[in-house]
Amino acid sequence: MTKDTIITLEDNEKYVLLDEVELETGKYFLALQLSEDEQPTRHYEIFEEEIEDGESYMTIVDDPELKESLMVNFTLNYEEYIENYEGDED
Amino acid sequence: MEEKFVEIDDKLILKEDYEKYKKLQEVYNYNYELLDNENLDNTISVEEVTEEMNNAEKELNEIIQKAYLQMNFKEYQDKLILEEYYNEYVKLVYDRDRLYDAMSNNGEYGYTEEMLENDKKDFEKLEERIERIENLSAKNLHVVEINGKYILEKDLDEYNKAVKDRNELYDAISNNGEYGYTEEILKEDKKKFEMLEEKIAEMEKIGEKAFKIYNKKNGVDITKGEPNEGEPKPSEPSLDETELEKSTPEKPNLGESNPEEPNLDEPKSKKPEQERPKSSEPNMGEPKPSEPNQKRRVKFFKTAKEFYKKHRKAILIIGGLALLVAGLPTLIHSFMYLNSVLWGVLVNGPLHLAGEAGLPAFLHTINSTVGTAIHASYDAASGVWTLANGMALNSTACQTGLVASLARLGGGLTFGLGQAGVVAGAVGLAKGTKAAISKAKERLKARKAKGLDTEESLTPLERAKQIINKHKSKFKKPEKEESEEKVFYREDLSEEVNAIINSWIANNLISEEIVEQLSVLPLEECEKLYEKTYKEISENEEIKLTTPENEPKIADEPTINTSLEEPKYYNPNLSEEMNEYLNYKFKYDPESIEAMKTSPTDQIIAFVNSDPGYANFIEQMKEEKGRSK
Numbered sequence: 001m002t003k004d005t006i007i008t009l010e011d012n013e014k015y016v017l018l019d020e021v022e023l024e025t026g027k028y029f030l031a032l033q034l035s036e037d038e039q040p041t042r043h044y045e046i047f048e049e050e051i052e053d054g055e056s057y058m059t060i061v062d063d064p065e066l067k068e069s070l071m072v073n074f075t076l077n078y079e080e081y082i083e084n085y086e087g088d089e090d
Numbered sequence: 091m092e093e094k095f096v097e098i099d100d101k102l103i104l105k106e107d108y109e110k111y112k113k114l115q116e117v118y119n120y121n122y123e124l125l126d127n128e129n130l131d132n133t134i135s136v137e138e139v140t141e142e143m144n145n146a147e148k149e150l151n152e153i154i155q156k157a158y159l160q161m162n163f164k165e166y167q168d169k170l171i172l173e174e175y176y177n178e179y180v181k182l183v184y185d186r187d188r189l190y191d192a193m194s195n196n197g198e199y200g201y202t203e204e205m206l207e208n209d210k211k212d213f214e215k216l217e218e219r220i221e222r223i224e225n226l227s228a229k230n231l232h233v234v235e236i237n238g239k240y241i242l243e244k245d246l247d248e249y250n251k252a253v254k255d256r257n258e259l260y261d262a263i264s265n266n267g268e269y270g271y272t273e274e275i276l277k278e279d280k281k282k283f284e285m286l287e288e289k290i291a292e293m294e295k296i297g298e299k300a301f302k303i304y305n306k307k308n309g310v311d312i313t314k315g316e317p318n319e320g321e322p323k324p325s326e327p328s329l330d331e332t333e334l335e336k337s338t339p340e341k342p343n344l345g346e347s348n349p350e351e352p353n354l355d356e357p358k359s360k361k362p363e364q365e366r367p368k369s370s371e372p373n374m375g376e377p378k379p380s381e382p383n384q385k386r387r388v389k390f391f392k393t394a395k396e397f398y399k400k401h402r403k404a405i406l407i408i409g410g411l412a413l414l415v416a417g418l419p420t421l422i423h424s425f426m427y428l429n430s431v432l433w434g435v436l437v438n439g440p441l442h443l444a445g446e447a448g449l450p451a452f453l454h455t456i457n458s459t460v461g462t463a464i465h466a467s468y469d470a471a472s473g474v475w476t477l478a479n480g481m482a483l484n485s486t487a488c489q490t491g492l493v494a495s496l497a498r499l500g501g502g503l504t505f506g507l508g509q510a511g512v513v514a515g516a517v518g519l520a521k522g523t524k525a526a527i528s529k530a531k532e533r534l535k536a537r538k539a540k541g542l543d544t545e546e547s548l549t550p551l552e553r554a555k556q557i558i559n560k561h562k563s564k565f566k567k568p569e570k571e572e573s574e575e576k577v578f579y580r581e582d583l584s585e586e587v588n589a590i591i592n593s594w595i596a597n598n599l600i601s602e603e604i605v606e607q608l609s610v611l612p613l614e615e616c617e618k619l620y621e622k623t624y625k626e627i628s629e630n631e632e633i634k635l636t637t638p639e640n641e642p643k644i645a646d647e648p649t650i651n652t653s654l655e656e657p658k659y660y661n662p663n664l665s666e667e668m669n670e671y672l673n674y675k676f677k678y679d680p681e682s683i684e685a686m687k688t689s690p691t692d693q694i695i696a697f698v699n700s701d702p703g704y705a706n707f708i709e710q711m712k713e714e715k716g717r718s719k
Contacts, residue, residue, distance in 0.1 A: 001388065001391065004393065004394045004395070004398065005391050005392065005393060005394055006391065006392050006393070006394045006397060007388045007390070007391045008388070008389045008390040008391070009386040009387065009388060009389060010386050010387040010388075010389050011386060012389075013386075016394050016397055017394075021526065021529070023522060023525035023526055023529060024525050025522040025525045026522060028522075028526075034397075038397060040401055048522075050385065055387055055388070056387070056388040056391075057385045057386060057387050057388065058385070058386050058388060059384070059385045059386070063522070063523065065523045066522045066523040066526060069523050069526035069527045069530060070526050072526070072527070072530040073526055073529055073530050073533070076530060076533050076534070076537075083542075
């Protein structure tokens with residue numbers, strides 16, 4: 001899975017993957033939950049992706065320290081993103 | 091303890107490593123200062139300094155890990171105490187309890203007040219030392235989860251070996267016929283088996299206790315905190331213990347051959363190798379039926395391109411900014427390991443914030459200082475309250491941590507993560523965490539090396555402010571916000587009319603062409619158009635005035651006759667036309683209407699006669715009447 005993707009999980013919850021951080025231990029996503037009609041909600045999660053038999057599985061990261069250190073990376077991503085953002089992508 | 095370990099910066103290291111540790115620390119700090127202050131001359135590069143600093147950090151971690159592996163813990167009154175402190179601890183507890191009894195019964199002992207006061211001081215000293223030992227012990231309890239059991243990290247290899255040996259022994263004993271065991275050998279094996287069982291149970295018991303203590307001391311929720319969750323250990327036991335436990339009641343009878351017992355060809359089938367329990371497996375005996383963190387399969391996926399067309403600004407810019415603003419304080423916390431209450435705000439805060447308060451936070455941010463924005467954001471997510479509460483609960487830890495962090499932050503993002511790396515690298519952190527810290531650290535170093543982060547004195551908030559100021563132009567308000575701005579204004583129209591036209595624009599009730607016409611037409615024509623539009627909007631709700639074709643034919647054109655409406659002004663000394671004109675002219679200007687009511691009639695007549703709009707009005711009325719005939 002890559003960022004900028006809308007995923008539907010097996011329980012029909014939808015998320016847009018806003019950002020990703022790839023580490024040697026796995027791939028992590030900053031995700032925003034969407035409503036059924038794909039409108040943004042106010043609920044954010046950090047997912048860890050696992051690939052099994054070619055299928056992608058998402059697990060919510062709830063380890064506080066891991067979550068915290070991923071946040072540092074997501075913040076840095078954002079900082080770099082905004083430095084390159086031209087403001088007219090829309 | 092005093093002989094084997096020394097305490098340094100809240101860590102225990104072997105006494106023999108003390109000098110080496112201090113020197114490495116100096117090397118680390120020296121190089122850090124070099125980077126931090128950019129005191130590099132031409133003789134040494136950033137890369138060299140960074141490498142030296144990293145090497146020192148690595149060796150520091152090794153020393154800490156080496157010491158940890160040599161620590162032992164003993165249980166006393168439901169607590170696990172470092173063996174080196176154990177005797178002292180037991181004595182302290184005994185003395186404290188005795189003193190407590192004495193103080194409680196001072197009357198019987200015939201204490202003087204002075205004696206009681208002294209005892210109280212002694213009691214406090216004892217308490218302090220006891221707590222110190224408990225904390226130091228708890229800090230060194232690092233637990234890993236394995237097959238649903240909690241084991242001290244330092245015991246892991248031994249535990250795995252014991253499990254493996256036990257399981258092998260079980261197989262051997264179960265198949266005694268084929269091995270041709272003598273009764274004596276079987277007896278010995280059975281004894282070994284039981285000893286291993288006891289050893290395993292003991293390690294599991296201490297691990298479980300350690301897990302509870304660790305979590306309690308470190309403020310991590312026990313039902314959620316699962317160290318190393320999902321990370322298979324290389325030395326993980328290859329046998330599923332639950333399978334063995336199920337079989338335990340069927341422990342082999344000595345010398346008896348049982349045809350139903352497993353033979354050597356089958357053991358694999360009853361030992362699902364490397365099969366780890368699912369996350370929903372009971373944690374320390376506590377069922378977790380509503381375990382929220384289940385692995386969920388991705389059923390469908392698609393590109394978010396279309397989604398971003400609609401929401402990019404809101405999500406990536408607005409939400410992202412909230413993330414940034416709230417995320418930077420998170421960095422401080424990463425560095426200094428503030429208490430868990432603060433963690434709750436700073437880690438959950440940004441997520442909470444970016445979602446729950448992201449949009450309002452952004453609006454505050456672009457219009458105010460970063461500080462205000464953060465305040466508002468946290469306020470919206472109840473974060474201010476929690477943060478303040480965190481401070482109150484543990485003010486010393488928080489404030490010391492924050493002050494220390496802020497004071498040293500400068501290029502100190504690198505420093506902070508460096509420090510975190512030392513601790514993280516030591517023991518007990520999940521691999522993912524180490525990797526995430528390490529990655530962030532590298533990136534921060536790279537930014538600094540590229541000169542992207544040069545402001546030494548910047549605190550995180552200043553940093554956020556700088557980023558926002560730097561990229562202010564990119565943070566445009568969303569379209570809806572823009573449309574709500576006052577985009578139409580004519581000085582010769584009343585405030586009320588201007589406001590009404592703006593409300594039409596904001597609600598997309600009139601086209602750009604009409605707005606343009608309202609702006610450039612001479613006042614009289616503008617007023618006519620305004621009146622016509624007003625009426626159409628009132629009557630038709632969703633009127634479309636986008637093209638001339640849609641405009642009503644002249645025959646259908648509503649007149650400017652306001653006679654249907656109740657006149658707000660009437661002066662019997664004026665002509666009907668004049669009254670009508672004044673009502674028309676000041677229909678949306680109640681102040682003028684009120685002013686006219688108290689003005690002399692001759693002045694009003696003079697005003698109307700001098701008003702070129704009046705002549706046009708009369709003319710149009712005549713035309714209107716002609717058409718209606």
